[in-house]
Amino acid sequence: xxxxxxxxxxxxxxxxxxxxxxxxxxxxxxxxxxxxxxxxxxxxxxxxxxxxxxxxxxxxxxxxxxxxxxxxxxxxxxxxxxxxxxxxxxxxxxxxxxxxxxxxxxxxxxxxxxxxxxxxxxxxxxxxxxxxxxxxxxxxxxxxxxxxxxxxxxxxxxxxxxxxxxxxxxxxxxxxxxxxxxxxxxxxxxxxxxxxxxxxxxxxxxxxxxxxxxxxxxxxxxxxxxxxxxxxxxxxxxxxxxxxxxxxxxx
Numbered sequence: 001x002x003x004x005x006x007x008x009x010x011x012x013x014x015x016x017x018x019x020x021x022x023x024x025x026x027x028x029x030x031x032x033x034x035x036x037x038x039x040x041x042x043x044x045x046x047x048x049x050x051x052x053x054x055x056x057x058x059x060x061x062x063x064x065x066x067x068x069x070x071x072x073x074x075x076x077x078x079x080x081x082x083x084x085x086x087x088x089x090x091x092x093x094x095x096x097x098x099x100x101x102x103x104x105x106x107x108x109x110x111x112x113x114x115x116x117x118x119x120x121x122x123x124x125x126x127x128x129x130x131x132x133x134x135x136x137x138x139x140x141x142x143x144x145x146x147x148x149x150x151x152x153x154x155x156x157x158x159x160x161x162x163x164x165x166x167x168x169x170x171x172x173x174x175x176x177x178x179x180x181x182x183x184x185x186x187x188x189x190x191x192x193x194x195x196x197x198x199x200x201x202x203x204x205x206x207x208x209x210x211x212x213x214x215x216x217x218x219x220x221x222x223x224x225x226x227x228x229x230x231x232x233x234x235x236x237x238x239x240x241x242x243x244x245x246x247x248x249x250x251x
Contacts, residue, residue, distance in 0.1 A: 090169025
């Protein structure tokens with residue numbers, strides 16, 4: 001089989017959340033007051049080596065802050081690694097921050113066209129799919145409404161509908177089963193199940209470990225930015241749960 005994704009010695013330094021919120025005004029004032037400090041950076045991914053075969057379904061697990069979502073963003077090209085190399089073969093649909101790439105000032109319809117083109121599809125292809133996208137997102141009556149006029153739930157539904165309608169080679173999922181109400185969540189799950197039964201390569205981050213065991217061929221356990229273990233889904237999940245139990249007993 002061919003490799004769909006390959007990461008060679010990936011490391012990433014990022015500014016801390018505190019530094020991200022440190023705005024320009026505060027920076028200028030701190031310089032004037034003579035107490036300016038350089039941005040603090042943290043190593044969030046540490047020398048990751050990972051490859052995913054075409055058509056493989058891989059789950060990524062780990063505690064909050066272990067680097068799971070960051071790793072997905074590196075694979076999608078949203079973040080550039082500080083060192084190492086990322087190789088991806090095929091079109092990616094990232095369901096990470098649903099609707100993050102939308103332009104709030106233009107209509108839902110125009111955003112569908114724009115988002116689709118950014119995913120690598122031609123204007124003609126995405127125009128042909130616009131109707132089915134609107135229907136799935138249940139936004140037919142909002143086609144000409146600017147995205148800024150939608151609720152956050154509507155925006156998430158739209159992002160999910162676009163990313164899953166275009167049938168990508170690689171589907172990247174980050175806790176996407178929380179989209180909308182229970183009825184819409186079930187609708188999303190049914191659509192995702194079609195991908196699992198098909199040829200698409202899937203990477204999924206989820207705290208639902210039973211989902212990882214049930215649907216994934218393999219699992220990857222990240223621990224504080226490091227690749228702790230990779231192997232069959234049940235083996236990795238069980239090792240992770242054992243580690244959690246040991247930590248709880250020791251606390």
